[in-house]
Amino acid sequence: MNFVTPGNDEAAILYRGAYEDTYVIKDESCFKCGIACHKNIYDRPEGETAEGRRAKKGNFRAKFDYEPLALLSSNIGIYDHEQSLDIVELADRLCYDAISLGVTLGYAMEWNERHPDKQILGGLRFGEFEKAMALIRETAAGNCPQLGQGSMRLAMEMGDLSFAMQGKGLEYPAYLPDTNPGYPWALGGGHMTMRTFLLLILDGQKTDIDYWEKAVLNGIYYTRDDLIGTCKFAGVPDGNVVDSMNDMYGLSLTAEDMNTAIRRSYLRGRLLEKKVGYTNEEYDVPGRVYERTNENIKMPSFITREFMDELKVRVEKGWDELTEKEGISLPA
Numbered sequence: 001m002n003f004v005t006p007g008n009d010e011a012a013i014l015y016r017g018a019y020e021d022t023y024v025i026k027d028e029s030c031f032k033c034g035i036a037c038h039k040n041i042y043d044r045p046e047g048e049t050a051e052g053r054r055a056k057k058g059n060f061r062a063k064f065d066y067e068p069l070a071l072l073s074s075n076i077g078i079y080d081h082e083q084s085l086d087i088v089e090l091a092d093r094l095c096y097d098a099i100s101l102g103v104t105l106g107y108a109m110e111w112n113e114r115h116p117d118k119q120i121l122g123g124l125r126f127g128e129f130e131k132a133m134a135l136i137r138e139t140a141a142g143n144c145p146q147l148g149q150g151s152m153r154l155a156m157e158m159g160d161l162s163f164a165m166q167g168k169g170l171e172y173p174a175y176l177p178d179t180n181p182g183y184p185w186a187l188g189g190g191h192m193t194m195r196t197f198l199l200l201i202l203d204g205q206k207t208d209i210d211y212w213e214k215a216v217l218n219g220i221y222y223t224r225d226d227l228i229g230t231c232k233f234a235g236v237p238d239g240n241v242v243d244s245m246n247d248m249y250g251l252s253l254t255a256e257d258m259n260t261a262i263r264r265s266y267l268r269g270r271l272l273e274k275k276v277g278y279t280n281e282e283y284d285v286p287g288r289v290y291e292r293t294n295e296n297i298k299m300p301s302f303i304t305r306e307f308m309d310e311l312k313v314r315v316e317k318g319w320d321e322l323t324e325k326e327g328i329s330l331p332a
């Protein structure tokens with residue numbers, strides 16, 4: 001809860017298979033996409049035994065994606081089908097960003113656990129579904145600015161940022177900072193604009209600083225899809241992107257041209273961050289990562305304060321040099 005993995009199988013109740021007896025799940029997609037990553041969930045009509053596309057559907061209940069489900073259910077102590085459907089759907093209908101909402105609720109719940117004498121948001125605790133629903137409604141109505149300000153400002157108000165799961169004011173997606181020293185350099189969403197969030201698992205559990213310096217400096221190329229407007233989930237190879245751009249627009253673009261455009265966009269974005277006032281201290285992971293209290297993480301524990309300080313020096317130096325080499329600056 002609040003990014004502390006409990007190390008048990010309680011969340012198995014939230015796996016797809018656990019819903020299918022009671023609900024019909026349809027894989028839905030954006031226009032022409034064969035991946036169909038959205039899971040729309042419907043009540044199961046009486047007597048309907050088919051699954052997926054073949055099943056008749058009852059009332060629409062909610063649209064599940066990874067983050068809305070993870071951050072608005074298990075992350076805040078909710079392990080119940082009906083409650084998970086209701087809270088995800090309520091957040092959608094009220095136009096919340098599910099990541100920001102779930103992370104901010106998680107912070108408030110942990111704060112209340114830690115500070116029984118200084119409760120906030122009506123003493124909201126992990127698993128308190130009805131209270132969370134009421135707060136979500138009140139916040140949407142403009143009556144609860146304490147929750148509405150998001151995790152960073154709430155944590156600053158309370159005087160403890162160490163367990164606020166955010167970077168530079170933007171809440172983390174549902175990937176642990178304990179495994180991702182690249183989070184601070186994401187320009188936008190931590191899992192969408194810096195491709196370091198699964199490397200520890202996918203790339204051989206490497207923990208040396210040379211590896212992570214390169215990983216962060218190369219992680220920015222993940223923003224290619226943001227620049228051209230394709231979905232990252234498809235993992236389109238660079239060659240296909242270049243060929244498509246050339247075919248569609250009559251260009252003679254090379255992969256290097258494309259990477260240069262991505263790099264220059266990132267470097268400008270980074271300068272913009274500095275210009276609008278992000279401080280050196282904000283390029284960091286939450287203090288709790290350094291306390292290494294999350295014993296249920298089975299990945300190597302390697303993010304120390306010294307490691308991050310050294311990584312920051314190297315990464316910032318790398319980008320300073322590139323910025324100068326490419327002659328990039330922002331208007332005063």
Ligand code: SF4
Nearest residue numbers: 029030033037231233
């Ligand atoms: S994979 Fe991307 S394009 Fe396809 S349905 Fe999901 S979000 Fe839409």
